[in-house]
Amino acid sequence: xxxxxxxxxxxxxxxxxxxxxxxxxxxxxxxxxxxxxxxxxxxxxxxxxxxxxxxxxxxxxxxxxxxxxxxxxxxxxxxxxxxxxxxxxxxxxxxxxxxxxxxxxxxxxxxxxxxxxxxxxxxxxxxxxxxxxxxxxxxxxxxxxxxxxxxxxxxx
Amino acid sequence: xxxxxxxxxxxxxxxxxxxxxxxxxxxxxxxxxxxxxxxxxxxxxxxxxxxxxxxxxxxxxxxxxxxxxxxxxxxxxxxxxxxxxxxxxxxxxxxxxxxxxxxxxxxxxxxxxxxxxxxxxxxxxxxxxxxxxxxxxxxxxxxxxxxxxxxxxxxxxxxxxxxxxxxxxxxxxxxxxxxxxxxxxxxxxxxxxxxxxxxxxxxxxxxxxxxxxxxxxxxxxxxxxxxxxxxxxxxxxxxxxxxxxxxxxxxxxxxxxxxxxxxxxxxxxxxxxxxxxxxxxxxxxxxxxxxxxxxxxxxxxxxxxxxxxxxxxxxxxxxxxxxxxxxxxxxxxxxxxxxxxxxxxxxxxxxxxxxxxxxxxxxxxxxxxxxxxxxxxxxxxxxxxxxxxxxxxxxxxxxxxxxxxxxxxxxxxxxxxxxxxxxxxxxxxxxxxxxxxxxxxxxxxxxxxxxxxxxxxxxxxxxxxxxxxxxxxxxxxxxxxxxxxxxxxxxxxxxxxxxxxxxxxxxxxxxxxxxxxxxxxxxxxxxxxxxxxxxxxxxxxxxxxxxxxxxxxxxxxxxxxxxxxxxxxxxxxxxxxxxxxxxxxxxxxxxxxxxxxxxxxxxxxxxxxxxxxxxxxxxxxxxxxxxxxxxxxxxxxxx
Numbered sequence: 134x135x136x137x138x139x140x141x142x143x144x145x146x147x148x149x150x151x152x153x154x155x156x157x158x159x160x161x162x163x164x165x166x167x168x169x170x171x172x173x174x175x176x177x178x179x180x181x182x183x184x185x186x187x188x189x190x191x192x193x194x195x196x197x198x199x200x201x202x203x204x205x206x207x208x209x210x211x212x213x214x215x216x217x218x219x220x221x222x223x224x225x226x227x228x229x230x231x232x233x234x235x236x237x238x239x240x241x242x243x244x245x246x247x248x249x250x251x252x253x254x255x256x257x258x259x260x261x262x263x264x265x266x267x268x269x270x271x272x273x274x275x276x277x278x279x280x281x282x283x284x285x286x287x288x289x
Numbered sequence: 290x291x292x293x294x295x296x297x298x299x300x301x302x303x304x305x306x307x308x309x310x311x312x313x314x315x316x317x318x319x320x321x322x323x324x325x326x327x328x329x330x331x332x333x334x335x336x337x338x339x340x341x342x343x344x345x346x347x348x349x350x351x352x353x354x355x356x357x358x359x360x361x362x363x364x365x366x367x368x369x370x371x372x373x374x375x376x377x378x379x380x381x382x383x384x385x386x387x388x389x390x391x392x393x394x395x396x397x398x399x400x401x402x403x404x405x406x407x408x409x410x411x412x413x414x415x416x417x418x419x420x421x422x423x424x425x426x427x428x429x430x431x432x433x434x435x436x437x438x439x440x441x442x443x444x445x446x447x448x449x450x451x452x453x454x455x456x457x458x459x460x461x462x463x464x465x466x467x468x469x470x471x472x473x474x475x476x477x478x479x480x481x482x483x484x485x486x487x488x489x490x491x492x493x494x495x496x497x498x499x500x501x502x503x504x505x506x507x508x509x510x511x512x513x514x515x516x517x518x519x520x521x522x523x524x525x526x527x528x529x530x531x532x533x534x535x536x537x538x539x540x541x542x543x544x545x546x547x548x549x550x551x552x553x554x555x556x557x558x559x560x561x562x563x564x565x566x567x568x569x570x571x572x573x574x575x576x577x578x579x580x581x582x583x584x585x586x587x588x589x590x591x592x593x594x595x596x597x598x599x600x601x602x603x604x605x606x607x608x609x610x611x612x613x614x615x616x617x618x619x620x621x622x623x624x625x626x627x628x629x630x631x632x633x634x635x636x637x638x639x640x641x642x643x644x645x646x647x648x649x650x651x652x653x654x655x656x657x658x659x660x661x662x663x664x665x666x667x668x669x670x671x672x673x674x675x676x677x678x679x680x681x682x683x684x685x686x687x688x689x690x691x692x693x694x695x696x697x698x699x700x701x702x703x704x705x706x707x708x709x710x711x712x713x714x715x716x717x718x719x720x721x722x723x724x725x726x727x728x729x730x731x732x733x734x735x736x737x738x739x740x741x742x743x744x745x746x747x748x749x750x751x752x753x754x755x756x757x758x759x760x761x762x763x764x765x766x767x768x769x770x771x772x773x774x775x776x777x778x779x780x781x782x783x784x785x786x787x788x789x790x791x792x793x794x795x796x797x798x799x800x801x802x803x804x805x806x807x808x809x810x811x812x813x814x815x816x817x818x819x820x821x822x823x824x825x826x827x828x829x830x831x832x833x834x835x836x837x838x839x840x841x842x843x844x845x846x847x848x849x850x851x852x853x854x855x856x857x858x859x860x861x862x863x864x865x866x867x868x869x870x871x872x873x874x875x876x877x878x879x880x881x882x883x884x885x886x887x888x889x890x891x892x893x894x895x896x897x898x899x900x901x902x903x904x905x906x907x908x909x910x911x912x913x914x915x916x917x918x919x920x921x922x923x924x925x926x927x928x
Contacts, residue, residue, distance in 0.1 A: 155649070162678045162681050163656075163657070167660070167678075168672065168673050170672065188671075190671075200883065202884035202885055202887075203883050203884060203885060203887045205800065205889055224889075225800055225881070228523075228862055228863055264661075267671070
């Protein structure tokens with residue numbers, strides 16, 4: 134092999150190795166950090182079993198929010214129209230957290246209770262996260278949440 | 290009556306933009322001088338028309354014309370005057386109009402400052418910008434008309450989203466858009482060059498300041514967004530790797546790579562094809578960002594409601610622009626010529642590494658941002674990609690960039706003896722490492738992050754100072770604005786590294802229930818909660834907390850975090866109280882009342898957090914200073 138070809142071959146091998154390492158690293162990082170979204174009925178059917186940490190999406194059930202006086206521990210239930218799952222969260226809830234509003238909580242199941250370490254509610258009172266709306270399908274109509282969104286408002 | 294005039298102005302602007310797109314491009318292709326001459330006047334007329342439409346919408350907000358649907362949705366008679374101006378771009382329709390206005394401004398500026406360029410080049414560049422304007426004006430008129438009437442007129446407006454009633458929001462969107470849209474200039478230039486089949490150094494010299502200015506604005510826009518999220522969302526974070534943030538960060542990464550590769554192409558003639566591709570990428574990512582934000586396809590902490598048909602329009606437009614320009618690139622991309630060869634050890638190689646790292650970071654962010662969409666399309670489930678993915682890969686990619694940065698300016702073009710720059714920098718690397726090790730053992734917590742921040746920042750700072758010293762010694766004190774700009778931007782990176790890594794490493798946070806009279810300590814700082822009182826603002830009612838802060842027993846002052854409830858719609862907002870400082874911010878936010886006078890309270894001590902934004906300001910300043918270099922404006926005799 135002449136020197137030019139040899140150098141090129143080495144370059145190609147180096148590039149392939151780098152690309153392979155990068156792909157493996159990216160795949161690993163993605164695998165570790167994705168969180169799937171499930172609704173309470175899916176969780177109760179055992180579909181979320183494979184994932185220790187996942188996101189729970191649905192509506193906060195009317196009348197379910199409770200907090201003992203002076204305590205940071207909040208209890209509420211997430212409802213998808215077909216099933217209800219109790220949730221516990223310790224900390225400050227987002228400003229737009231309210232009963233009968235969409236919510237996405239991230240956390241794990243612990244003995245029939247979903248222990249959330251993060252709770253997201255939306256910036257806009259008319260907005261339902263698209264993925265929650267998709268997941269719940271017609272279910273959210275049962276809660277009187279409009280299926281289409283008519284009053285857009287957003288920031289950059 | 291006025292709103293209808295605004296509507297007419299927009300429609301006329303669309304027609305003029307169509308003229309500006311078609312005639313000059315065809316004229317340049319066929320060599321018809323009269324057609325090419327249409328470009329400049331068309332650009333000015335379009336600017337006047339879009340500016341009139343914008344002025345009319347602003348007038349409607351100021352005079353509270355609730356017969357306009359858009360005004361009724363985003364304003365309220367109680368809204369303070371300054372926010373009536375900013376409410377113009379507070380929601381979808383108006384922010385698109387702002388987009389169109391800023392595009393018209395850039396187009397007008399190009400028309401004004403392009404006298405030194407040959408007629409066909411001007412015609413092509415303005416023609417391409419005309420095509421983009423047609424896309425956006427059509428989008429405005431057909432899907433998002435800000436001048437739609439509401440019959441019967443509303444008596445009262447729904448009010449501007451309280452999150453946007455904030456001084457930071459006054460300038461954040463315009464700055465961001467100046468950056469986003471500014472990348473249209475290098476993009477139009479790249480397309481013009483591909484159509485023409487020639488890329489010569491003269492055009493590149495002309496386009497470089499535009500890229501630098503657009504990049505500077507984008508940097509400021511992103512920094513303002515981060516600052517706003519920090520004080521307005523009440524979580525104390527400065528970057529969330531949220532899809533909307535990523536949407537503005539991707540063009541920035543591509544734009545940073547573009548700045549560097551344009552410099553190589555202009556000075557050495559290398560990387561021609563790559564520079565064109567990056568120019569296309571930077572603007573395409575700006576459009577993609579607009580699509581991601583506007584379409585609401587992604588769940589984001591910043592997500593707001595949106596209409597899917599609009600998303601489809603932007604998606605089609607995106608397909609045409611990106612697909613068309615990449616096709617053109619594939620057909621016409623220049624062959625790399627042989628007179629620009631460079632050795633493995635050369636400044637070109639280092640800048641190539643810079644470009645590869647920035648492009649990989651950009652691709653990584655793109656993958657993480659679009660992966661949930663991809664998985665959804667392939668029916669793999671509804672997923673979200675967590676911040677650790679971005680944080681891990683971004684750190685891995687940026688570490689070599691920081692390591693290599695000081696070598697760049699010190700290395701010669703074309704061929705270099707590797708030992709020369711290494712010998713120059715070894716003592717400084719040693720010093721940076723020594724300070725880092727000291728920081729590692731002195732840090733009370735987060736030692737690795739603190740040490741990495743200190744080593745990175747000192748290394749970049751000392752390496753850049755070493756470059757300044759070499760320049761002073763060798764060429765007297767001749768510093769071009771280009772060099773000063775580069776130095777400022779690199780110092781900015783050093784400052785940013787201190788801010789980002791020290792904040793991450795040293796921040797302390799507590800979230801707890803406090804009854805009046807109770808206090809909480811974070812390190813040396815003690816926060817004593819005195820209780821909450823109610824007070825009334827212009828369009829909200831607030832629960833205002835009083836918190837006494839002291840450090841090692843010495844009183845520092847009183848902080849007043851608020852929980853506001855807005856009169857219209859009853860939306861609740863947290864207004865954190867922040868005591869800013871060069872070396873640390875103190876941050877207190879109120880949660881909810883927990884009964885019996887006690888409240889959920891969140892307190893943070895965030896060391897060096899201001900440095901993040903100061904670094905960004907320095908970088909932006911670097912971009913602006915570079916653009917003032919006389920070299921870029923030197924007229925050359927026509928060949």
